[in-house]
Amino acid sequence: MNSTRRIKAWAWIHKWSSLVCTVFMLLLCLTGLPLIFHHEIGHLLGTEVESPKMPAGTPRASLDRVIAVAHALHPERVVQFVSQPEDDDGLWFVTLTPTPEPTEDFKSVAVDARTAAVLAQPKFDEGFMYVMFKLHVDLFAGLAGKLFLGFMGLLLLLAIVSGVVLYVPFMRKLEFGTVRRERRPRLKWLDLHNLLGIVTLVWAFTVGATGMINTWADLIIKYWQHDQLSTLLAPYQGQPPVPMAKRGPLQQALEAALERAPGMKVAFIAFPGTSFSSPHHNTVFLRGEEPLTARLLQPVLVDAKTGAVTASPELPWYLTALLVSQPLHFGDYGGLPMQIIWALLDIATIIVLGSGLYLWLKRPQPQRPAEEAGARHGATPQGRTA
Amino acid sequence: MKPTFTQLWGWPIALGVLSATGLLSALVSEGWGDVWSWLALGGPVLAMAWFAWRRPPGH
Numbered sequence: 001m002n003s004t005r006r007i008k009a010w011a012w013i014h015k016w017s018s019l020v021c022t023v024f025m026l027l028l029c030l031t032g033l034p035l036i037f038h039h040e041i042g043h044l045l046g047t048e049v050e051s052p053k054m055p056a057g058t059p060r061a062s063l064d065r066v067i068a069v070a071h072a073l074h075p076e077r078v079v080q081f082v083s084q085p086e087d088d089d090g091l092w093f094v095t096l097t098p099t100p101e102p103t104e105d106f107k108s109v110a111v112d113a114r115t116a117a118v119l120a121q122p123k124f125d126e127g128f129m130y131v132m133f134k135l136h137v138d139l140f141a142g143l144a145g146k147l148f149l150g151f152m153g154l155l156l157l158l159a160i161v162s163g164v165v166l167y168v169p170f171m172r173k174l175e176f177g178t179v180r181r182e183r184r185p186r187l188k189w190l191d192l193h194n195l196l197g198i199v200t201l202v203w204a205f206t207v208g209a210t211g212m213i214n215t216w217a218d219l220i221i222k223y224w225q226h227d228q229l230s231t232l233l234a235p236y237q238g239q240p241p242v243p244m245a246k247r248g249p250l251q252q253a254l255e256a257a258l259e260r261a262p263g264m265k266v267a268f269i270a271f272p273g274t275s276f277s278s279p280h281h282n283t284v285f286l287r288g289e290e291p292l293t294a295r296l297l298q299p300v301l302v303d304a305k306t307g308a309v310t311a312s313p314e315l316p317w318y319l320t321a322l323l324v325s326q327p328l329h330f331g332d333y334g335g336l337p338m339q340i341i342w343a344l345l346d347i348a349t350i351i352v353l354g355s356g357l358y359l360w361l362k363r364p365q366p367q368r369p370a371e372e373a374g375a376r377h378g379a380t381p382q383g384r385t386a
Numbered sequence: 387m388k389p390t391f392t393q394l395w396g397w398p399i400a401l402g403v404l405s406a407t408g409l410l411s412a413l414v415s416e417g418w419g420d421v422w423s424w425l426a427l428g429g430p431v432l433a434m435a436w437f438a439w440r441r442p443p444g445h
Contacts, residue, residue, distance in 0.1 A: 167398070172389060176397040177437035195437055198398045199430045202405040291416050327413065334412035337424040344431045 007169050014162035019360065021155035022353050028149070028211070029350045031136040036331055036342050038129055047127070049110040049120045051090030061116035063092070063251045069116050070094035070109035077107065081276075083268035086287070086294060090114060093122075100241060100273035143218055150215030156208045163197050170194055186362050193355040196348045203345050204352075210325035220322050221276075229278070232301070232311055236280040241273030248307040250282065256309050257284035257300035264288055267297055272304045280304055291333055295323045401430045 034041060042048030067079055070092075077096035085091055094109045110120040124130065138145030171194060179191040230237075254266060264286035270276035277283040281301040287294050300312040315323075327333040331342030408426025411419040 168394065171394060175393075177433075179437060192438060196434055199401050199434050201398065202402040203409070203427065203430070206409055291419070292413055324413075328409060334420045334423045338412060338420070338427065341424065341427045341431060345427070348431070348434055 007166070010162045010165045014159055014166055015360065017155040017158040017162065018353075018356055021152040021159065022357055024149065024152040025156055026350065026353050028136055028152075029346050029353065031132045033343060033346055034129065034132050035136055036339050036346070038133075040336075040339075041129060045127075045129075047122065047129075049091065049093075049122055051088055051112055051114075051119065054090065054114055058114045060113050062249075063254055064249050065116045066092050066111045066113065067094060067250060069118060070096065070111055073109055073118065073121070074107050079271055080106070080274045081268050081270055084113070084266055086267075089265065091119070100271070102275050146215040146218070150212045153208050153212035153215065157205065157212070160197075160201065160205050160208065164201060167194060167198055186359065186364070189355045189358055193352055193359060196355075197352045200345055200348050200352065204349055206328055207331075207345075210329035213322060213325040214329055217322055220318055224316060224319055225275075228313055228316060232313060233278040233280070236278050239279045241279045242304040247272070247282075247304045252307040253282045253302040253304075254284060256302055256307055257286065257312075260300050260309050260312055261286050261298055264298060277301075281310060291327075292324070295327060296320060297323060397433075401433060404429050 039048065063082070067082060071077075071079060071094075074096045077098055078100055079094055080097050080100060081093075081095040083093045083095070085093070090113050092111045092113050094111060096107045096109065097103050098105060104125075106125075108122050108124060109118060110122060111117070112119050134140050137149075139149065141148070170190070174191075177195055179188060179195065181188045250269070254269065258264070258266070265288075267285045267287045268276075269285070270283045272281060273279045276285070276299075278301065280303065282304050284300045284302060285297045286300060287297055296315060298312060298315070301310040302308070303310050331338055404426045408423040408429075411426065412423035413419070
């Protein structure tokens with residue numbers, strides 16, 4: 001294939017991959033913008049729960065008491081998970097649902113980890129941020145919505161790669177960063193599209209690719225259960241979840257798990273019969289304290305009756321990849337300055353998407369592209385400033 | 387005239403590599419890694435602002 005035909009083929013790929021995904025990418029960029037600051041916005045709105053300050057070393061309440069206090073508020077429900085925020089170990093979030101199966105119907109109770117006092121019953125399924133979150137994650141359409149957005153992400157990656165290939169013919173006669181603002185507005189926006197597109201390349205590709213991987217999270221976790229946990233849990237297959245009356249103390253299970261992995265903190269505990277555990281186990285998910293190890297969860301399966309550790313399987317590579325890809329998508333691992341830069345890069349991406357759409361709507365007649373590539377009018381930097 | 391590889395790709399590659407180091411440094415280190423990520427990801431943002439708003443000489 002000669003080079004003109006090759007460029008035409010890439011231009012076709014760039015046009016169609018972008019056209020299909022642009023509207024959804026604009027939606028993702030706009031809804032993602034407030035999500036970058038969800039903690040800060042939560043503080044402002046007063047929806048963020050924090051534990052009251054107490055001296056270090058204040059004795060902690062038994063986890064069994066914490067669960068009992070939360071359960072007393074919703075006695076008709078079962079406890080699926082109890083979790084601890086990464087930045088606040090004075091707090092437990094207890095998640096209660098009507099069934100141990102995965103469900104959208106959940107109640108959350110925030111309990112003080114020292115006094116076992118109920119601090120709040122946060123509602124995570126309403127309000128502005130919830131709508132932004134659902135539009136960003138699954139368009140209110142569950143797994144199908146996630147996978148659809150993941151496919152749009154794949155098209156974005158294709159648009160980025162083809163855009164890089166097309167950077168060559170468009171920039172052949174131009175110095176890096178040239179913006180021809182004196183001619184038709186379309187030329188100015190073409191140059192800005194190329195400039196912002198090539199500068200945000202690595203960031204946009206990273207956030208796009210990790211976003212796409214995140215859409216597969218449910219499937220990856222299901223595969224892990226099938227692939228590794230099922231062998232581990234074969235002896236307990238088909239058993240009903242251990243009834244509440246026969247379960248040993250949870251505090252003891254937590255301590256057994258922590259003993260197994262010194263230096264790690266608890267992220268969350270999944271109860272018997274829930275999707276992250278087995279019918280017969282409390283599964284404690286631990287995390288490290290370094291920025292990277294804080295993402296890599298270590299599951300420890302603790303027998304729900306005896307409180308003895310059954311196993312603590314290594315995470316397979318695909319779960320590690322999923323967990324590492326999350327911060328790279330969220331931009332939440334470098335403090336507030338990083339969040340601000342994330343927002344600015346997000347806005348730059350919105351401009352790239354918007355200008356791309358504009359360039360297509362104002363597309364020239366067939367004979368014009370040569371001129372835009374700077375060929376016919378000799379739009380070299382010298383020509384421009386003369 | 388065909389531009390050299392460096393003329394065409396020098397800045398894009400430099401800014402791309404810089405971004406990549408910023409994305410990774412904050413992941414592996416809490417202190418200096420965060421600070422480096424602000425510089426390395428902030429750099430490309432400043433470069434965009436500079437080229438998008440600058441007026442060529444004589445205008």
